[in-house]
Amino acid sequence: MWDSKTSCTRPFTGLSVRTDGKVKVCCDNNESALDASGQIQSFRNSKLSANEIINSNMRKKLRLALASGIEDPGCSKCWELEEKGGESLRIGWQDRFNSRDNSEAMAMQPDGTIEKPNIELLELSLGNLCNFKCRMCSAQSSTTWIREAEHHGWENPAILQSLKEKSWVEGENFQEFISSALGTAKHLNFYGGEPLLIKKHYEYLKICIDKGQAANMTVAYATNLSHIPDDILEYWRHFKKVYLTVSCDGIGSHYEYIRYPGRWDVFSRNLDKLLKLQQEVPFEFSLGGTIQVLTVTRLLDMLKWYYAKMTGTGLSRIPFYGYVHTPNWLDPRILPQQLKDEAEQKVLQYLDTLLDLSETEQVMAGLLKGQLALMQEPLPLRRGQVLWSMFASRNEKMDRYRSQKLADHVPEIVPYLPKLSSYLGTGVRPETNKQALGIGVKG
Numbered sequence: 001m002w003d004s005k006t007s008c009t010r011p012f013t014g015l016s017v018r019t020d021g022k023v024k025v026c027c028d029n030n031e032s033a034l035d036a037s038g039q040i041q042s043f044r045n046s047k048l049s050a051n052e053i054i055n056s057n058m059r060k061k062l063r064l065a066l067a068s069g070i071e072d073p074g075c076s077k078c079w080e081l082e083e084k085g086g087e088s089l090r091i092g093w094q095d096r097f098n099s100r101d102n103s104e105a106m107a108m109q110p111d112g113t114i115e116k117p118n119i120e121l122l123e124l125s126l127g128n129l130c131n132f133k134c135r136m137c138s139a140q141s142s143t144t145w146i147r148e149a150e151h152h153g154w155e156n157p158a159i160l161q162s163l164k165e166k167s168w169v170e171g172e173n174f175q176e177f178i179s180s181a182l183g184t185a186k187h188l189n190f191y192g193g194e195p196l197l198i199k200k201h202y203e204y205l206k207i208c209i210d211k212g213q214a215a216n217m218t219v220a221y222a223t224n225l226s227h228i229p230d231d232i233l234e235y236w237r238h239f240k241k242v243y244l245t246v247s248c249d250g251i252g253s254h255y256e257y258i259r260y261p262g263r264w265d266v267f268s269r270n271l272d273k274l275l276k277l278q279q280e281v282p283f284e285f286s287l288g289g290t291i292q293v294l295t296v297t298r299l300l301d302m303l304k305w306y307y308a309k310m311t312g313t314g315l316s317r318i319p320f321y322g323y324v325h326t327p328n329w330l331d332p333r334i335l336p337q338q339l340k341d342e343a344e345q346k347v348l349q350y351l352d353t354l355l356d357l358s359e360t361e362q363v364m365a366g367l368l369k370g371q372l373a374l375m376q377e378p379l380p381l382r383r384g385q386v387l388w389s390m391f392a393s394r395n396e397k398m399d400r401y402r403s404q405k406l407a408d409h410v411p412e413i414v415p416y417l418p419k420l421s422s423y424l425g426t427g428v429r430p431e432t433n434k435q436a437l438g439i440g441v442k443g
């Protein structure tokens, strides 16, 4: 049973572990499975085996739904993107790795059970250690955010306290699990925090190298590229392939505004260093940007810069863009219509002039068009107004705390900002209605 319009290998052989130790099917699926005590599966709370994870009731139900052509709501991010013509995580992964090859791990009984569960793809966010506090991020994903979140009162103090405590990564539950899971893994994907700063990840690479498995494995990172360890090639050269997605949301001071306290000169230097390393150990490399309130009007500048920068390198000249759903006050759908239309038109016109795109670049361009189409979907008016006010309020608080100014970096947005009096009449006080608005819910 395999319906190619909805089926996906992730619920069979994939595992995503979040910065807080919670277990997910993949980084885009928003459902959670329960452990034996009825709590959400998490390495913070319980010992979990590959069998418990792969054969949870939630996964069985998901596998059966997807294999029968049903668009499970937990996978809405994939369906939304595919509907707009973009490449979803589901399609991208299958195309890239032909990941249906392992018939044993994919053999499903009528009730959705897999007899010989094998975790082949490990997506690991090994805690929230990070040296940046990007505007769209939070203390859940960055230790540098904790103090500022405390200052603004944007997170529950108990949650912030737990983020300061010893990480679940060092705990027995996870250590026991990972030492067996590394024996079956074919793909290791590291997210953060900032994975290149997280020491544990080198330990896991070394285990795979010492076991002689690395040559058959891929390693992937999402990195802010603030730091490239001197000895990194000593690890990477053992693996079949290394994939890097380098986060960048703008150029020059615009980059520094969003990815605070990152510095553009350091980023540019490290990007050049990476391009040189590429000649020693071939890795696949792409720039990863975000489509959000603070980037949409500046997309064209970034696209032009990157196209020129990558020309002649043999690597994709079009960045990979991800859509910011959370925090929802940065979701670009809330931007004034005129700004969205102008930005979209400029980008589409520019992409039309690029007649020499490779197949990969065409996929990236298609993905970007899909994200822009998503941005044009209407939001209920009142919700849009509330979120726009919320953006104004929160962004200004960040500006004051960081001694930065929106007008210096994205001035075209400023004339559209509401005065604080625009909260009056909405009946909503943005700082107190987090739950109703879904604020702080990470995708």
Ligand code: SF4
Binding pocket: 008, 009, 010, 011, 025, 026, 027, 028, 029, 030, 074, 075, 076, 077, 078, 088, 089, 090
């Ligand atoms: S369809 Fe998408 S969201 Fe669902 S499991 Fe596959 S990759 Fe994840």
